[in-house]
Amino acid sequence: xxxxxxxxxxxxKAGLDRVDVGQIVEIEPDICLSHDNTAAIAxxxxxxxxxxxxxxxxxxxxxxxxxxxxxxKYAQSHKEIRAxxxxxxxxxxxxxxxxxxxxxxxxxxxxxxxxxxLGSDSHTTTYGAFGxxxxxxxxxxxxVLYATSKIWxxxxxxxxxxxxxxxxxxxxxxxxxxxxxxDIGADGxxxxxxxxxxxxxxxxxxxxRMVLSNMAIxxxxxxxxxxxxxxTFSFLEQRAETDYVPVFPDPDADYEQTLHFDASxxxxxxxxxxxxxHVSPVETVAGTPVQQALLGTCTNGRMEDLRLAAKILEGRKxxxxxxxxxxPASQEILLDALREGLIDTFVKAGAMLLNPGCGxxxxxxxxxxxxxxxxxxxxxxxxxxxxxxxxxEIYLGSPATVAASAVxxxxxxxxxxx
Amino acid sequence: MSKGRVWKxxxxxxxxxxxxxxxxxxxxxxxxxxxxxxxxxDPGFAxxxxxxxxxxxxxxxGCGSSREQAATCLKAAGVAAIVAPSFSRIFFxxxxxxxxxxxxxxxxxxxxxxxDEVEINFEAGTLRHKDSEYRFPALPPEVLAILEDGGLIPxxxxxxxxx
Ligand code: SF4
Numbered sequence: 001x002x003x004x005x006x007x008x009x010x011x012x013k014a015g016l017d018r019v020d021v022g023q024i025v026e027i028e029p030d031i032c033l034s035h036d037n038t039a040a041i042a043x044x045x046x047x048x049x050x051x052x053x054x055x056x057x058x059x060x061x062x063x064x065x066x067x068x069x070x071x072x073k074y075a076q077s078h079k080e081i082r083a084x085x086x087x088x089x090x091x092x093x094x095x096x097x098x099x100x101x102x103x104x105x106x107x108x109x110x111x112x113x114x115x116x117x118l119g120s121d122s123h124t125t126t127y128g129a130f131g132x133x134x135x136x137x138x139x140x141x142x143x144v145l146y147a148t149s150k151i152w153x154x155x156x157x158x159x160x161x162x163x164x165x166x167x168x169x170x171x172x173x174x175x176x177x178x179x180x181x182x183d184i185g186a187d188g189x190x191x192x193x194x195x196x197x198x199x200x201x202x203x204x205x206x207x208x209r210m211v212l213s214n215m216a217i218x219x220x221x222x223x224x225x226x227x228x229x230x231x232t233f234s235f236l237e238q239r240a241e242t243d244y245v246p247v248f249p250d251p252d253a254d255y256e257q258t259l260h261f262d263a264s265x266x267x268x269x270x271x272x273x274x275x276x277x278h279v280s281p282v283e284t285v286a287g288t289p290v291q292q293a294l295l296g297t298c299t300n301g302r303m304e305d306l307r308l309a310a311k312i313l314e315g316r317k318x319x320x321x322x323x324x325x326x327x328p329a330s331q332e333i334l335l336d337a338l339r340e341g342l343i344d345t346f347v348k349a350g351a352m353l354l355n356p357g358c359g360x361x362x363x364x365x366x367x368x369x370x371x372x373x374x375x376x377x378x379x380x381x382x383x384x385x386x387x388x389x390x391x392x393e394i395y396l397g398s399p400a401t402v403a404a405s406a407v408x409x410x411x412x413x414x415x416x417x418x
Numbered sequence: 419m420s421k422g423r424v425w426k427x428x429x430x431x432x433x434x435x436x437x438x439x440x441x442x443x444x445x446x447x448x449x450x451x452x453x454x455x456x457x458x459x460d461p462g463f464a465x466x467x468x469x470x471x472x473x474x475x476x477x478x479x480g481c482g483s484s485r486e487q488a489a490t491c492l493k494a495a496g497v498a499a500i501v502a503p504s505f506s507r508i509f510f511x512x513x514x515x516x517x518x519x520x521x522x523x524x525x526x527x528x529x530x531x532x533x534d535e536v537e538i539n540f541e542a543g544t545l546r547h548k549d550s551e552y553r554f555p556a557l558p559p560e561v562l563a564i565l566e567d568g569g570l571i572p573x574x575x576x577x578x579x580x581x
Contacts, residue, residue, distance in 0.1 A: 024560055036443050037485075043445075047571055049580030066443050073444050122484040122508055138486040138512040140570045147574065152560055186430045187478035191507050220478060222507055275430055362439040362483075383434035383482060385458035390435075 002250025004158040005225045006193035009133040009247050013116050021256075023155045031110050032058055032145050033119035035101050036065040039077035041120060042084040044143035053088040053146045060092040061085050062104050066365045067096035067357045074365075088146075099330025099356040102126040102214065102298035106206075107332055109239035113228040113246035118142075118151065123298055123380065125221065128213035129206060130236070131228035131246050133193075136217065156193045156222045157256040158249075163200035165264030170308060170400035170414045173208035174300060174378065176200070177215045178269040178396065180261060182279025190220030192256065195249060200263035201226055206235050207302040214299050215380050218276040268414055270376075271396035274384040282401055282413045290395070292375040293324045293406035295346075296354070297361045300378035300399050301329030303336055309403035310342045312417045313349040319409030324351040325367050327359045351406075363387045369394075376405045419539050420498045420519075422472040425463060426532040429476030433483040433509065435459035436492070442485050448494035455491040469496030472538070474530045476502065480509025486516065493518040499538055501545065503527055514561055517569035521545065526552040 003011065007019050014025035034041055038061050045053070053059065061081065069075035078096065085093040094104050102123055105111045113131030117124060120142040127134035137151065145151055161180060167173070181188070194216050201209065209226040216224025228246045236244075268282040295301070295309050306328065318324045326346045328334040334356055337343050343353060354360075360367030361379045368388030369375055375387060375394050382394035397405070400414035407417075435458040437451065456463040473479075473492065479502040480488060489512040492500065499519040513520045521538065523545055530536060530547050537546040545552045557565065567573035575581035 024558055040445065044571060048574055048578070050578065071444075077443065077445065120484055122482065124484075136484040136508050138484055138489075138508060138515055140486060140515045141511065144570060144574050147578070154558075186481055187504060187506075190478060190504055220481060220506060275432075277430075362442070363434075364439050364443050368440075381434070381482065383432045385438050386434045388440070390438075390458040 001254050002252035004193060004253040004255065005195055005247060005249040006133060006156055006158055006223065008249065009114065009116055010153060010155050019155045021155050021157045024152055025155065026150055026152050027116060028149045029118045029145065029151065030058065030115040031060060031117045032142060033060045033062070033101055033105060033117065033121065033124060034142050035062050035121060036077060037120055037139055038081045038084065041139050041142045042080065044140055045146045048143060048147045050147040053090065054149045056089040058149065059090045060105060060110055061090055062094040062098065062101035063096045064100045064357045065362065067355065070365055097331060097355055099332070100298045100301065100358055103301065103329035106130060107239065107330060109236060109241040112236065112240055112244040113232065114244055118145070122217045123214050125216045125224050126210050126214040126298060128216065128224040129209035129226050130232055131225065133223050135222050156191055158193045158195060159189050160195045160197060160255045160258040161261065162198040162258060163196065163261045163263050164198050165200055165262045166203060167200060167263045167266065170418050171266050171268055172308065172398040172400065173204060173211040174398040175266055175269040176261070176263060177212050178271050178279045179266055181215065181219045181277050182269065184219055184259070186219060186275055186277040188219045189216070192221050194221040194224045196224060196226050202229065205304055206231055207304045211299055218380060268398060268401050270401065270411065271382055273382055273393040273395065276381060276396065282397065282411065285395065285411045286413055288411040289374065289409060290376045290405055290411060291322060291373040292367065292369060293322060293402050294360055294367065294375060294377040294379060295324065295399055295402050296327030296329060296359060297379040298329060299380040301327055301333065303333055305378065305399040306337050306342045309399040310345045312400060312403040312407060312414065314345050316349055316407050318350040318406045322406050322409050324406040325354055325360060326351045327354040328356050330356050360387055376402050376411055378402050420470070421535065421537045422470040422498050423468065424472050424474050424530055424532055424534045424536055425467065426530060427459065427473065427475040430478045430481055431459060431475050432481050433485050433488040436480065436488040437485060442487065448490050451487050451491035452494035455495045464495060467495045467497065470498045471496060472498055472536055473500045474527050475500065476527065477504045479505050481506040484508045486512045489513040489516040489518055501527060514564050515570035517565060519565060521554050523552055523554045526550065
């Protein structure tokens with residue numbers, strides 16, 4: 001019997017010929033990521049009693065969650081993190097403003113096929129889009145990784161999600177992943193490794209595959225893999241920090257389940273408050289008033305997302321009473337968007353441009369909601385209280401749905417603009 | 419062995435309602451974290467939870483963020499164990515690493531209500547509720563060792579001899 005992608009990567013990292021589902025292995029990740037939580041991790045690391053970070057070259061630190069600091073406590077944490085990375089020789093440090101970690105790692109060529117990447121952030125699954133095995137861990141585990149470079153992982157069973165057909169504009173990978181999560185539930189792939197496959201995935205850009213992998217965690221998955229292909233290799237050509245060996249599942253791998261979806265039949269989807277699997281077609285919530293619209297985050301803050309939104313916003317104004325917040329996912333994307341005139345389009349439409357970073361996504365910083373307000377967002381979570389007041393409502397949709405809704409002031413089917 | 423009063427919650431209790439994002443990047447001691455435990459799900463919890471109380475919930479407990487405070491705040495609030503049919507994988511790890519036992523109980527959680535008393539025998543892998551006894555699988559030895567040492571950090575200090 002062949003092995004799945006997850007089995008092959010874990011066997012490789014554990015130095016074994018084969019691992020089976022359920023087997024616990026001790027491995028050393030290739031790359032470990034942390035962000036603003038590095039301040040807390042550094043304090044835990046100090047408690048372990050090990051003076052130096054082992055293998056500092058394997059760690060990446062990105063300040064993105066509360067940048068620039070809005071309160072003194074954040075500023076203090078950032079200051080401690082800067083001192084920690086300098087003292088420990090962690091040179092892969094990206095200070096406030098460079099971008100969201102899940103965008104920065106791919107851009108800098110750290111998210112490579114066949115790598116095992118762990119991050120103290122649940123959306124670390126994003127790097128599965130590049131053919132990496134990438135999963136989230138906790139802060140204590142990251143502190144122990146600083147000390148020992150080692151961690152235990154259990155070999156997960158695998159779901160294969162095959163998507164046939166083609167998405168038709170303005171329907172996007174976001175609509176597809178919302179549909180999948182809505183169908184199988186927030187625990188539908190709990191503890192599973194997910195492998196995305198099929199014509200629709202093959203036809204997707206890397207940015208779109210990142211949406212699928214990013215949100216794998218929202219159905220409980222441990223990682224969300226897309227097979228690397230010519231598009232992956234060409235993206236990495238000028239970026240990859242080292243050579244890499246892509247890992248593919250064996251053709252006779254043993255899948256616990258294979259699920260089929262059809263992209264051609266799909267329309268825009270929206271996740272309603274307060275769970276990501278509370279999904280229905282946009283028509284069913286059309287007309288719901290929104291006071292805020294958010295375009296950005298590690299899910300949908302890339303060029304193709306901004307371009308799609310700009311198609312709708314070009315020459316139009318956002319509705320009175322709506323705040324449209326735009327956050328490119330990184331400095332690189334911000335520059336590209338400036339060059340293409342997209343930022344011009346957004347600002348002329350009445351949008352507020354925020355700095356690359358997580359911004360309002362997690363309610364710790366900018367753009368929080370008041371009780372009774374509703375937001376349509378391209379982010380990945382709509383949990384109660386996630387963006388400020390627990391009495392506010394968050395709807396999740398694609399960049400097209402967010403732009404269309406910002407223009408009308410109510411949740412709107414973006415197909416009306418195409 | 420652990421005997422305690424139950425706080426009962428539903429399916430998919432997520433990390434944002436256990437420990438809101440607005441506190442996640444503010445440095446805090448565990449005792450202060452405990453004051454915010456379950457703030458957006460059950461505002462009455464933090465004020466009246468007693469040491470030894472047990473949380474019983476539906477499937478996929480702790481889904482969402484990797485924030486470890488979601489486990490730490492419950493541990494610091496005195497919760498002796500969390501019982502659910504399934505847990506999100508990161509929360510499961512965070513709980514063990516915080517020294518907070520998590521029990522995957524396939525059957526029976528739907529019969530248990532807030533205020534009930536349950537008795538958990540960790541060695542035997544049994545949970546007693548009223549006249550029923552339910553079995554749960556033992557944790558793998560690697561994981562049990564962490565729990566027995568009181569969490570990941572004390573465990574690693576022991577292994578490295580830095581304690
Ligand atoms: S953009 Fe949102 S989901 Fe993504 S890393 Fe930042 S806080 Fe997390």
